[in-house]
Amino acid sequence: MLAYINRLAWEKTLETGKAHFWSRSRSKLWLKGESSGHIQIIHDILVDCDEDTVVFKVEQLGNAACHTGHRSCFYRKVENDKFIVQGEKVFDPEQVYGKT
Amino acid sequence: MLAYINRLAWEKTLETGKAHFWSRSRSKLWLKGESSGHIQIIHDILVDCDEDTVVFKVEQLGNAACHTGHRSCFYRKVENDKFIVQGEKVFDPEQVYGKT
Numbered sequence: 001m002l003a004y005i006n007r008l009a010w011e012k013t014l015e016t017g018k019a020h021f022w023s024r025s026r027s028k029l030w031l032k033g034e035s036s037g038h039i040q041i042i043h044d045i046l047v048d049c050d051e052d053t054v055v056f057k058v059e060q061l062g063n064a065a066c067h068t069g070h071r072s073c074f075y076r077k078v079e080n081d082k083f084i085v086q087g088e089k090v091f092d093p094e095q096v097y098g099k100t
Numbered sequence: 101m102l103a104y105i106n107r108l109a110w111e112k113t114l115e116t117g118k119a120h121f122w123s124r125s126r127s128k129l130w131l132k133g134e135s136s137g138h139i140q141i142i143h144d145i146l147v148d149c150d151e152d153t154v155v156f157k158v159e160q161l162g163n164a165a166c167h168t169g170h171r172s173c174f175y176r177k178v179e180n181d182k183f184i185v186q187g188e189k190v191f192d193p194e195q196v197y198g199k200t
Contacts, residue, residue, distance in 0.1 A: 045177065047176050049173045049175070073148040
């Protein structure tokens, strides 16, 4: 998954050892997994050459990071202008998030 | 590495099989490796759940993606508020880019 962090999300991540992001659509701090329980336990943090991007290497609770139920948000491959789904869903989003 | 693409970069990538990005600082199409020779040959493209991010899975010519000479731009690990460099440089940036 790719998500946005700001200083608060960064500090909360370091403080708690759990991945936090900043939800720009909701303008609030977002503990990843706060509704699904699919928390990300930080193992390592890598920082890039120009210091505007980090990689959180995590243990993914629930075995899926994506709100669609897939392990990764990048669950589709581009082939001949089509998206091919790869792998099965780990969970059913309706059961985890409810029918909203 | 993380970089920005626009429609032109996306189309050039699909057309040529080589990773293209859009340089926002230079406002121009950027064939990754155009000055270093460190071209990225596309193997697979993954697309994320909300379709605003892609992963290019590539063969990295020259064995290094980063302008610093490291294999990855994410060559530093965060430990106790310090950045710890991991791994050796694959190339010398001064030799590849010149002393600009």
